[in-house]
Amino acid sequence: MLDIANLSKCFGSLRALDDLSLRLGDGEIVGFVGANGAGKSTTMRIVMGVLTADAGTVTWDGTPVDAASRRRIGYMPEERGLYPKMKVAEQLTYLARLHGATAAAARQASEQWTERLDIASRRDDEVQKLSLGNQQRVQLAAALVSDPDLLILDEPFSGLDPVAVDVMSQVLRERAAAGVPTLFSSHQLDVVQRLCDRVVIIREGRLVADGTVAELQAGAEPRWRAVVDVVGEPEAAVGAATAMLAGVPGLGATAEPAPAGARVTVVAGGADEQRLLEAAQRLGRLRELGPVTRPLTEIFRDALADPAASPAPATAQEA
Ligand SMILES: Nc1ncnc2c1ncn2[C@@H]1O[C@H](COP(=O)(O)OP(=O)(O)OP(=O)(O)O)[C@@H](O)[C@H]1O
Missing domain, CATH: 3.30.70 (Alpha-Beta Plaits)
Incomplete structure (x- = not known):
């Protein structure tokens, strides 16, 4: 279990995170939802050690997350992180090697994920020559090639066509069935509704709601x-x-x-x-x-838009 507990983070006078806690159980797919600037990327960056929290802890199975455990995390950063001039297959193989795979395993993973994400024909192209959607597919492959035990994905669905959204959703479900949890941020609420076991909604760095789709609907x-x-x-x-x-x-x-x-x-x-x-x-x-069953998209919008209208945090986890 990944346990993000009581994170706070300020940038100057701006409080980006304010005592934020959330958990990710084995095999759970959790959607991380909030308006622009709510603090999703900041949370993920703290988990990945790109930023340091002012207060709070991040533990995985009870142990503080460190450089060694982060090698077992597949991370897709918001700022992306591909080398534009490197060829797709080379890049994926290199990234898998960085995470500790043998040369043969890295090559095989690169082949497997380019096939799965339908970019096999682009393996020998430089990343910068791909369309934005295909670069995004490479980015997803980059998070998956190391066969991670946990996925932290910052807006993995943005820019994907509907077929790629379906493929990626299926990949996350398969990883979840194998026990690998995913935390992903998204503004595509229909995808969040379809895919997530649980949804965490934040506003201005604070938790607004945390529950299963059914719990959020029942609380409306x-x-x-x-x-x-x-x-x-x-x-x-x-x-x-x-x-x-x-x-x-x-x-x-x-x-x-x-x-x-x-x-x-x-x-x-x-x-x-x-x-x-x-x-x-x-x-x-x-x-x-x-x-009338309200669509989750409507519940999210209310929770994100109007502080007075949002329900008290509905927390599905033990305190
Ligand atoms: N390095 C930084 N320096 C100063 N302010 C920052 C920095 N990083 C983030 N912020 C601010 O912290 C707040 C949270 O930003 P963050 O990127 O975490 O939001 P987000 O929920 O991921 O938004 P989006 O949906 O737009 O990606 C924003 O007000 C942002 O401007």
Whole structure:
């Protein structure tokens, strides 16, 4: 387990990290989410020893992370780190050797990952001659060639086409199944939602939420949706629904023409759906009533954007 505990880091008067803690269990894929400047890269750089924390610790299986243990980590830095004039295969072989692989194993890993990430035909090209997306694939291969026990990836999906996103997601799932955990930052919330076992959200260097996708969804404000067939014009039906439910949080109503009049969809927030049910029955013929599951992208956006609207940290881990 990687245990990042109580990290704080200031750059001059700017507090980039403020008592930030998070853990990464064996085989877990954890998405690290936060607005630009929230502190994701700073956290990863501290784990990798590129920066020193003002306070806090980083341990792996109970031992402070040091230069030797970092050789077992596959790291993709935000600033990237390829040699532009070196050929793809040469570079990957060299990086695997730096992590302690034998010459034969390094060559084999270079071949394996260029194949897997669909850049085999570019093995003899200089990195600088590749498109940005293909350079990104080489960068991913660079994090994987040493067969690491832990992956720390700063925005690994940025710039990848959808096929490469799928391949990389599959690679991370396979590594996870073999017990290798991944911490990755991303602004691609749909990918985070699809891929992660757990999501850590930070804002201004502080933890906002830490939980599984299901926990984050369960912690969000409940919302309800009713669909009602009404006799009359759509606009009038929307007006009637809005008047009946005045004061209910998160109220929204839309209507479209239907054979017998209008079909109205009403969405309302709050813990109790009874008021929506009663209003729907008074309006017309109730066709559907049920909870609305908010997409994670919406939950993330609320947590990232509005400090007052964010829930208290929902922590899935023991204290
Ligand atoms: N070397 C540095 N010197 C001064 N300020 C820095 C330095 N590195 C980071 N910062 C500041 O620390 C804060 C956190 O930056 P960081 O790069 O960790 O954010 P991030 O969450 O990775 O953002 P992004 O999503 O844009 O990559 C920012 O305000 C940034 O300007």
